[in-house]
Amino acid sequence: MKILLGLLLAIVTVAWGMDVLATGGSSGGTLPWVIRQEALYLSGLLSIALMSLAMFLSTRPAWLETPLGGMDRVYRTHKWAGILAVSFAVVHWLVEEIVGDILKAMVGREGRIPKEQFTGFLEVMRDLAKDMGEWAFYLVLAMLVITLWKRFPYKTWRVVHQAMPVLYLMLALHAAMLAPTDYWTQPVGILIALLGAAGIYGALYSLVGRIGKARRASGTVTAIEQTAPDVLTVSCQLDNHWRGHRPGQFAFIIFDEKEGAHPFTIASADRGDRSISFQIKALGDYTRTLGKRLEVGHAVKVEGPYGRFDMARQDSNAQQIWIAGGIGVTPFLAWLDALQQTSSPVSADLHYCTRDRANDPFVARLEASCAALPGIHLHIHGAQQGETLSATDVVAAQAASRRSEIWFCGPQGLAEKLKHELGRIGQGRFSFHQEAFEMR
Structure with missing residues (x-):
């Protein structure tokens, strides 16, 4: 930029x-x-x-x-x-x-x-x-x-x-x-x-209203689940205009033409059947009331996919450290979903930062996914349990002789804190990848 x-x-x-x-x-x-x-x-x-x-x-x-x-x-x-x-x-x-x-x-x-x-x-x-x-x-x-x-x-x-x-x-x-x-x-x-x-x-x-139309597919909502008071899972089935996606990408979704398009990360892997799901956190008036306005069969338009938060871009020679904060876990859910479908071994430390690990809706899903992937080492950090993530924790997991590649998705404040601390103690051995997911 x-x-x-x-x-x-x-x-x-x-x-x-x-x-x-x-x-x-x-x-x-x-x-x-x-x-x-x-x-x-x-x-x-x-x-x-x-x-x-x-x-x-x-x-x-x-x-x-x-x-x-x-x-x-x-x-x-x-x-x-x-x-x-x-x-x-x-x-x-x-x-x-x-x-x-x-x-x-x-x-x-x-x-x-x-x-x-x-x-x-x-x-x-x-x-x-x-x-x-x-x-x-x-x-x-x-x-x-x-x-x-x-x-x-x-x-x-x-x-x-x-x-x-x-x-x-x-x-x-x-x-x-x-x-x-x-x-x-x-x-x-x-x-x-x-x-x-x-x-x-x-x-x-x-x-003339042409923005995004060439990459837009129509479909219907196939499932809705309120997985937590502030998190809504929405699954969709799209038509033949959907080009498929890579895990970690996002799309613009239109549930209501009057509301326009809103960007959300795709939380599922591409299985070739044009089905996708989203984890939508209640962050504003629109997302807080979305669950009350949607029902199975609701028409939807999805534009995309977009983004480069993609496992295929990882450096195979670098140690992988994945860090998710709150709803920023969404692209990693898609990554783990995709890894279940491949025999290629992947090794990484996945750190998930949450307010309360005991009541977080994603912890059980992460534990189940990582249990089936022996190369993925899961670390849960619950703030209420006094388990906040620091750069020291990240450095401790790093092999002294290897470079590390950090893939981060979460609050900007946490990203800045970690980058500052890693710049001070990391001795230049870390590269930091972060999705700048702010459209306004």
């Missing part, structure tokens, strides 16, 4: 710099006004470039899963591209409104960059693009605030977020119409055109 975003920022900055060198930058003004004008251009370029990337990534391009490491990381890149885009848009607005007023007060209007003159239809379109860009900026800024405000209801946020393609098209028009005319004879103009095309494709693809 960091490499892609950094590379995009660098390419845009270099293209802008090439234009400055080739044309001498904004001419006809004094240095303070020239600096202000070029800062305005650069911040605007960076903003629309990042927004174009975010809009394209919103189409869930499956071919990017391999280079980016999974659809979860595609979404994380989408999220941060959007955050950075709005941040540069704020800089763009500050340079336009605030810095301009400061310069007027300090050095006066003399020395300002002369505005390019246009007439007729082009002048009308530029005026329209300027107004549209300003209003779209305010709306996008408000959208960022409610996106980062986690207490804002997801259902309402999803509806509001659907306006983003329209806002992007408004901002794309603003960028294209107000860019200096000399840009279109320079590499920076080609870059704007390419990024704009990608963003417009993403916006239109979203507006």
Whole structure:
């Protein structure tokens, strides 16, 4: 993610710099006004470039899963591209409104960059693009605030977020119409055109409702079980459009078109019969009431599969350490289910962290699965029993002469704690794989 975003920022900055060198930058003004004008251009370029990337990534391009490491990381890149885009848009607005007023007060209007003159239809379109860009900026800024405000209801946020393609098209028009005319004879103009095309494709693809449709299968709910007060097991039978899945992958599920798609990890192995199951934890209004609204035979749509939390990606030369926290055990349930169907020996230490091991619905299933797999050594850590997992426990299980590969799925706080401690005492012998399962 960091490499892609950094590379995009660098390419845009270099293209802008090439234009400055080739044309001498904004001419006809004094240095303070020239600096202000070029800062305005650069911040605007960076903003629309990042927004174009975010809009394209919103189409869930499956071919990017391999280079980016999974659809979860595609979404994380989408999220941060959007955050950075709005941040540069704020800089763009500050340079336009605030810095301009400061310069007027300090050095006066003399020395300002002369505005390019246009007439007729082009002048009308530029005026329209300027107004549209300003209003779209305010709306996008408000959208960022409610996106980062986690207490804002997801259902309402999803509806509001659907306006983003329209806002992007408004901002794309603003960028294209107000860019200096000399840009279109320079590499920076080609870059704007390419990024704009990608963003417009993403916006239109979203507006016509095509996102995910090529990877969507229909089916019915075949079984529902309330395995714990806050955990619902849902099994589904899908039609021939389902392509199968690898253990550890996730899918977007639509139980109700009005609610839209929600991502859940697939908790079962692929048996070739297009049957899948999910372990759904009550984490919000939608999941808390789901059990009351579902019944056997309920129609369902499943989009996917996505993700790279996959046993096939493990390093066979490294010692395997699997760590699950709470509902993060779901991909490991699928892994264990898949291992029951193969004769290939797998050796790993599986650590499961739970609040109360005595009343946890997954403990018995984990114990039964691991009993049939002699290479999997299960460790249950119950917080109420004083058995919290620490990096020391992980290191103690590691062979001194081997590298270890950690596969983690669970709370972010636990992940950060373990990574920090392992970085301090692990002496670089650990590689850490974690699914960034956060779609908002």
